[in-house]
Amino acid sequence: MKKGLVIGITSISVIVVIASILLVTSPKSNVIETDKTLDNIVKPEKEEIQVENVLNNLKNTETNSSEIQKKYDELEKIDLENEYSPKPREWITSGPFQIDRSKYAIGEKIFLVLGGLGPEEKGQIAVMRPLNATHYSVYLTIPFDGAKKSAFNYYLEPQISKAKEICSVNDLTGKWTVVFRGTNYPNLNFEITKEVVPGTKIEPVC
Incomplete structure (x- = not known):
């Protein structure tokens, strides 16, 4: 077992x-x-x-960061251009002086009309761009003399300019004023908005 x-x-x-x-x-x-x-x-x-x-x-x-920024700027420009549509003319008047609108897009021409100047009326039209809420800088002066010419037309197109220290669209936009030096005529005021006329160069220059 x-x-x-x-x-x-x-x-x-x-x-x-x-x-x-x-x-x-x-x-x-x-x-x-x-x-x-x-x-x-x-x-x-x-x-x-x-x-x-x-x-x-x-x-x-x-x-590609610089290329991305460039594309972004181009898209931003397209957006601004798409917002543009011409405004009807209003013809704002101060004595014998007139401008055609109260608001302009960037790249839009400002028409200034003088008619019926007296022979004794002589001075300068000073176009002033805004620096801030209270200060202005002379953008352009246009002489006039009623003894030589009683009427004429003039147009200007505010643009980005390194020489004028207008570096970007931010230096263009805002409320501008037109002063008639040598006269008692009241100022004319207009505004440049952020709208952009298609094809306008808005790249910063400084």
Whole structure:
């Protein structure tokens, strides 16, 4: 009985050992180990690719920043131009002096009409652009002398100009005034808005 029992126990032990070996060396176990190994290899590569893509994007952004700004400026200009539509003429009057509108777009001509000047009337038309809410700068002066010419027409187109220290559209927009020096005629006022006549150059110059 004891001999049979020993043989039985030995047989069971052999079976358990064989089963353990089969489990360890089974295809399923190999797949699991392979998957873990691939995960360890692939994940760092993905992370490296992502980091490389971010760095490339940053590099491209830095390289193209000036081009992006240029495109933005062009789109902004198009938006401003799309807002433009000519206003009807109003003909605002001060004595023998007239201007055709109270509001102008950037790039729009301002028509000034003089008619019926007396022979004794002599002076200057001073077109003043705004520097701030209370101060102005002389943009242009136009002499007149009724003894030589009692009527004439004149037009001007305020523009961005480095020589006149008008660096951008911000220096053009606002409420302008026309002063008639040498006379008692009241000033005429007009406004230049942010609207832009299509084709007008509005790039800053200083």
